[in-house]
Amino acid sequence: MSPSDDSRYLKGGPVAQRIIAAVREDAAIAKAEGFPPKLISITVGDTDAVDVYVRNQRAKAQLAGIDFEERRFPATITAGELEAAIHGLNADPRVTGIIIQRPVPAHIPIKTLQAAVHPLKDVEGMHPASIGNIVYNQLDLAPCTAAASVELLRETGLDLKGLEVVIVGHSEIVGKPIAFLLMSEGATVTVCHHMTRSVAAHARRADALFVAVGKPRLIKADMVKPGAAVIDIGINSEIGPDGTSRIVGDVDTESVREVASWITPVPGGVGPITVAILLRNTMVALSRQRALYEATYGTAGRLAAE
Numbered sequence: 259m260s261p262s263d264d265s266r267y268l269k270g271g272p273v274a275q276r277i278i279a280a281v282r283e284d285a286a287i288a289k290a291e292g293f294p295p296k297l298i299s300i301t302v303g304d305t306d307a308v309d310v311y312v313r314n315q316r317a318k319a320q321l322a323g324i325d326f327e328e329r330r331f332p333a334t335i336t337a338g339e340l341e342a343a344i345h346g347l348n349a350d351p352r353v354t355g356i357i358i359q360r361p362v363p364a365h366i367p368i369k370t371l372q373a374a375v376h377p378l379k380d381v382e383g384m385h386p387a388s389i390g391n392i393v394y395n396q397l398d399l400a401p402c403t404a405a406a407s408v409e410l411l412r413e414t415g416l417d418l419k420g421l422e423v424v425i426v427g428h429s430e431i432v433g434k435p436i437a438f439l440l441m442s443e444g445a446t447v448t449v450c451h452h453m454t455r456s457v458a459a460h461a462r463r464a465d466a467l468f469v470a471v472g473k474p475r476l477i478k479a480d481m482v483k484p485g486a487a488v489i490d491i492g493i494n495s496e497i498g499p500d501g502t503s504r505i506v507g508d509v510d511t512e513s514v515r516e517v518a519s520w521i522t523p524v525p526g527g528v529g530p531i532t533v534a535i536l537l538r539n540t541m542v543a544l545s546r547q548r549a550l551y552e553a554t555y556g557t558a559g560r561l562a563a564e
């Protein structure tokens with residue numbers, strides 16, 4: 259059975275379309291009022307998963323009416339040069355949001371870069387000041403993939419209060435923020451990582467299982483509780499049997515879908531919602547900037563008039 263005709267598949271496309279339609283309306287109004295939204299993507303070096311993401315950012319930003327610009331830097335660039343480029347973007351009033359694609363090469367400290375992005379332009383919520391907000395249950399601008407994964411879980415209609423949730427992977431950008439978002443919703447959260455003694459023993463207890471590791475087919479049917487919801491966040495490039503490159507997640511979807519009640523396809527699950535939330539976050543950032551601008555200069559001054 260294909261993902262299009264099986265209700266066990268939690269599809270991201272319709273959710274993403276809903277979000278993008280709302281962003282498109284907001285963006286048109288903001289533009290008419292003299293505040294055109296603009297998103298800048300910073301890529302350092304080459305990574306397959308980043309290429310897929312940036313390609314979709316460009317396409318969906320265009321659809322939503324958000325200007326999009328990719329700045330690509332060679333893997334040999336220094337951290338200082340990158341920081342200088344980020345400071346330039348912080349100071350540019352035409353730039354609404356900045357996203358730094360991960361991973362960056364090992365010689366560049368990612369935390370320093372994330373801290374260099376002005377918190378008002380931090381559309382991923384990865385600045386230390388921004389990520390702190392989700393600890394305080396301020397959830398309107400959360401890291402995009404984490405927010406997207408939780409949005410898909412909501413599609414099941416399961417009550418998140420008291421739900422047994424297990425997250426496999428504890429990266430700053432995916433696993434940890436998912437844990438905070440779900441704790442805010444009242445779920446009971448267990449987080450597994452590479453030092454966890456038995457990921458399978460934890461995973462089998464989960465009513466909702468989130469997987470963000472980056473290893474194809476890590477999660478097999480015998481690691482999933484019958485009736486569970488499985489949210490597959492992995493984006494891995496693989497050469498398929500026909501010799502062409504394809505994207506697969508971290509879950510062995512073929513076997514797991516026989517056990518789970520819901521499963522997210524890859525592609526077509528979390529990915530499209532991640533892109534939509536990045537655009538929504540850009541509009542949240544814009545409205546925060548506008549609020550500050552109007553508090554400082556009043557409503558008379560408009561960017562377009564400059």
Ligand SMILES: NC(=O)C1=CN([C@@H]2O[C@H](COP(=O)(O)OP(=O)(O)OC[C@H]3O[C@@H](n4cnc5c(N)ncnc54)[C@H](OP(=O)(O)O)[C@@H]3O)[C@@H](O)[C@H]2O)C=CC1
Pocket residue numbers: 307360403426427428429430431432433450451452453454457470471472473491492493494528529532
């Ligand atoms: N769909 C989307 O929108 C997005 C998808 N992704 C994809 O999600 C995946 C994860 O991304 P990201 O979080 O950035 O990756 P990281 O490499 O930063 O993190 C991977 C995590 O998995 C843990 N881990 C590694 N091996 C195991 C194991 N055998 N069992 C349990 N845990 C393990 C690591 O633990 P430790 O740190 O202890 O080693 C780490 O916490 C990738 O495939 C990426 O492409 C990422 C962002 C967005």
Ligand SMILES: Nc1nc(=O)c2c([nH]1)NC[C@@H]1CN(c3ccc(C(=O)N[C@@H](CCC(=O)O)C(=O)O)cc3)C=[N+]21
Pocket residue numbers: 307308310311314357358359360361382402403431493505524525526527528529530532533
């Ligand atoms: N700072 C940062 N934040 C990220 O969120 C981040 C990152 N760096 N680095 C790379 C990973 C990967 N990632 C993807 C998001 C969406 C799709 C996506 O749109 N996927 C679609 C498209 C598939 C296709 O076009 O083939 C799908 O799954 O259906 C893919 C990959 C975000 N990441």
